[in-house]
Amino acid sequence: MAKKKKADDEGSWGKLIRDIVVILLLVLGIHSCVAKPFYIPSDSMMPTLRNGDRLIVSKYPYGWSYASVSFHLAPKVEGRLFGALPQRGDIVVLEHPVTRIDYIKRVIGLPGDTIELKGGALIINGKPIRREVQPMLTIPADPNLPGPDSSLFRFVTRDAKGREVLELPIVRETLPGGATFDTIDMGPGYATDDYGPVKVPANHLFLMGDNRDGSADSRVSVDRKGLGGPVPFDAIAGRAEIISFSTDGTTEWYNPLSWFEGLRSGRAGTDLRPERESSGNRE
Numbered sequence: 001m002a003k004k005k006k007a008d009d010e011g012s013w014g015k016l017i018r019d020i021v022v023i024l025l026l027v028l029g030i031h032s033c034v035a036k037p038f039y040i041p042s043d044s045m046m047p048t049l050r051n052g053d054r055l056i057v058s059k060y061p062y063g064w065s066y067a068s069v070s071f072h073l074a075p076k077v078e079g080r081l082f083g084a085l086p087q088r089g090d091i092v093v094l095e096h097p098v099t100r101i102d103y104i105k106r107v108i109g110l111p112g113d114t115i116e117l118k119g120g121a122l123i124i125n126g127k128p129i130r131r132e133v134q135p136m137l138t139i140p141a142d143p144n145l146p147g148p149d150s151s152l153f154r155f156v157t158r159d160a161k162g163r164e165v166l167e168l169p170i171v172r173e174t175l176p177g178g179a180t181f182d183t184i185d186m187g188p189g190y191a192t193d194d195y196g197p198v199k200v201p202a203n204h205l206f207l208m209g210d211n212r213d214g215s216a217d218s219r220v221s222v223d224r225k226g227l228g229g230p231v232p233f234d235a236i237a238g239r240a241e242i243i244s245f246s247t248d249g250t251t252e253w254y255n256p257l258s259w260f261e262g263l264r265s266g267r268a269g270t271d272l273r274p275e276r277e278s279s280g281n282r283e
Contacts, residue, residue: 032070037055047184048181062092109124115197116198141166143248152214243268245268
């Protein structure tokens with residue numbers, strides 16, 4: 001009887017270990033092939049994304065590559081399975097080609113495009129894109145906003161009730177193909193205001209942050225934490241789809257009540273696919 005009990009115990013432990021392995025493989029498979037959560041840790045994609053936003057990133061729209069595998073477990077192998085290029089204006093998560101750190105940026109240039117900036121104005125294939133100055137955008141400041149090392153602290157002020165807010169200068173851009181979205185333009189004098197012209201190589205993408213003067217992207221060298229130019233298509237891990245929820249930096253893991261009190265209202269459910277004009281600034 002003792003031997004039978006021992007065998008039963010060993011069998012139970014073996015089944016438990018198998019179940020855990022299956023669950024871990026299932027989670028890894030969903031993360032790598034279908035969708036995964038993503039946390040925004042900076043202001044580089046403001047005003048679209050805020051430090052503290054949590055997103056859902058889909059893995060299948062562009063096919064799969066080594067960058068699709070979560071937790072950077074896959075070796076860097078060239079090529080994509082069922083590859084399909086993003087559209088200009090898509091927000092993508094990528095694995096940095098050198099450091100393998102996750103970045104999130106917007107697709108600005110496709111293979112064959114020539115990208116240039118003059119005085120902060122974006123030029124694609126020799127044509128300035130449409131830029132429309134918008135009213136100042138007022139956003140409540142909180143412990144997560146501005147984020148750490150942010151370029152936006154200069155825009156912190158107080159509203160009529162004495163509350164800290166950000167007053168942000170907004171420029172709406174429309175890319176060839178019709179994608180339209182808001183960017184932050186902090187004015188002249190920034191190193192990234194003038195760039196190129198650079199032609200995007202085959203199987204590469206040119207990526208930029210919406211916070212145009214506060215984003216380490218394709219315009220910025222790798223030694224300054226940028227992407228160092230156009231990024232290989234294989235480095236793209238997925239497309240940002242929707243904001244699941246957003247926190248203001250006041251939550252404490254040991255206090256469940258703070259998890260609800262720290263939620264930013266109006267962020268959950270925000271669609272991250274850009275609006276696309278049916279006519280107008282199309283190629």
